[in-house]
Amino acid sequence: MVDTKKFAVKMLMGAIQYAAAQLAELDEGFKKKLTGIDTVIQWKVEPDGPNSYTVVKDSKIKGKMDAVHENPNFTITLTSVDVALDLFRAKLEVQKAIEEGKIKIDGDMQKAMNQMFILEDLAEYLGDLTSGG
C-alpha cells in the first residue's frame, strides 16, 4: 500500500516547482522580479524524503525531484511529512513554524527572506487550489 501522506507531499512538491517554472514563462511581472537571482534551494523532508531542489537562474525556474544538490545556497528542511503537507497546502504559518523549529533554513537568511516573494506570488495563484478548496 502506498504511503498516501508521503505521496501527497511528493506530488505537491513537484507541482509547486512545475507551477513556478510555468509562471516564470507566463507572467512578465514575475519574470522581471527574478532578474539577477541566481540561487539553488534544496528541499528536504525528514526523516527520508521526498527531497528535491529548485534552481533559479536567468529568470527561469527549474525543479529537480528526488535529487540532492551538492552545493545549494539554502537548504529548507521540513521536519516531518505532516509539516511538509501543511506547508504545501498553505495551512501553516510559516514564520511561526520557523520559530518553533518545524522548518529549518540553512544558508543566507537575508537572501532567503528577499526571495520569499517567489512563494508568496505562487500562493496567490495556487492558494485556493492546493488548500483543497
Added chain:
Amino acid sequence: MSVKEILQTKVMLYIMGKGLEELSKVDEELQEEIEDFDAILQWKVGENLKMYLEISDGKITAHLDEEHDEPTVTFVVDDYAKAREILSGEVDGTSAYMSGDLKMEGDMQAGMRMGQLGELLQEALTDLLS
C-alpha cells in the same frame, strides 16, 4: 484566459500525469491494472494545454506539455474550470462525458480504462484532496 486559470489547470494535469507515473512504480493494484495495457492516453484542455500518458511494459510515463501524433484515445475538455473538476475527481468522468463537457476521440475501450486509473489515483491522493 487568465494566467491563474492556465496555471491551476496545468497543475492539475501535472498531478494526474506525474501522480500516475509515480504510482505505477509503487502501487501493485495499478501495476496489475496496466499489466496488459499499452496505450497513449492524451488530454487536451482548451486550445493550448496538452499532456499525454504513455503506458507500456507496465509503466506509465507522463509527457507534460507535449502532444502525441497517434494517441490511442484523446480526452478533450474545452472549459478550464470543467477540466479541473474532472481532473480532481470532483466531477466523475462518466457524467462529464454524458453532459458533453468531456469528449473522447479514438478507442472508447481504452478511454474507459482511464476512469479506473483515475480512481486508483484518487485513493492515493486522499491526503492531498481532502
